[in-house]
Amino acid sequence: MGAAPPAPPRWFRFQGFQDAAIILAFRVGTPARMLWLMANMSESPLDRLWKEYSAVFRDFDDLSLARWLAQTLGQIEGRAWRLSHPLLGAYRLAAQVAHDRQIWFKRLATAPPAYTEAPCCRAPLLPLFTRDVLETGLVCQHCGDTCVPFDETAPELQKQIRPWAEKYTPMHAVAHWNDAQRKRSGNYEGRLEEAASEVEQLLLTAGREIVPKFLEFYPAVVWEDQDECLEVRPEDVEL
Numbered sequence: 001m002g003a004a005p006p007a008p009p010r011w012f013r014f015q016g017f018q019d020a021a022i023i024l025a026f027r028v029g030t031p032a033r034m035l036w037l038m039a040n041m042s043e044s045p046l047d048r049l050w051k052e053y054s055a056v057f058r059d060f061d062d063l064s065l066a067r068w069l070a071q072t073l074g075q076i077e078g079r080a081w082r083l084s085h086p087l088l089g090a091y092r093l094a095a096q097v098a099h100d101r102q103i104w105f106k107r108l109a110t111a112p113p114a115y116t117e118a119p120c121c122r123a124p125l126l127p128l129f130t131r132d133v134l135e136t137g138l139v140c141q142h143c144g145d146t147c148v149p150f151d152e153t154a155p156e157l158q159k160q161i162r163p164w165a166e167k168y169t170p171m172h173a174v175a176h177w178n179d180a181q182r183k184r185s186g187n188y189e190g191r192l193e194e195a196a197s198e199v200e201q202l203l204l205t206a207g208r209e210i211v212p213k214f215l216e217f218y219p220a221v222v223w224e225d226q227d228e229c230l231e232v233r234p235e236d237v238e239l
């Protein structure tokens, strides 16, 4: 029996393979997933939909785009945001168009002073917390790279995050079990449901107890509030 399919690319969406331009990062990914994506994925209907959504920002001139981003950064300051929040979805689309155009290098607008410069792409630092935090650290909402490696997060937070992520990983893995593993479990559907409800609780813990603590260090932070492989949706995670 074949192995389970690789984890679906939950992160970047590409315009095409020619320039590998990242235009629609609804999410942001690990290198392994990116490679899998590049090798396996042509543009899906969802890619095309997000491309359509982002057209509004591609029509902005550089100055308008820079001002929109700077103003929005001011409005999101002081809070932890769900990845699923529409305002953050819009911000992400604009940020990627801006990244493609190197807007932040042009110094057309000034971000609110609370935002420091991200080391990855020199955009204002707006980190995303995901279930892959041990591996990828906090992820930049502008370029999709790691903006804060896990080892560079505050030690007191690491102490809380490491056990959280170590509980999460095996639960998530249930969604990707191969046929032999599924058979061995006896009741795979039941196992899957258990894993989903565990993950729901873990996402709740992240949203309530972990992510808000990042506000001590960053003016705003985004957190992944769903697990598509286990079919845990943002609305299942009620804070």
Ligand SMILES: [Zn+2]
Pocket (backbone or CB within 6 Å): 118, 119, 120, 121, 122, 123, 140, 141, 142, 143, 144, 145, 147
């Ligand atoms: Zn970056």
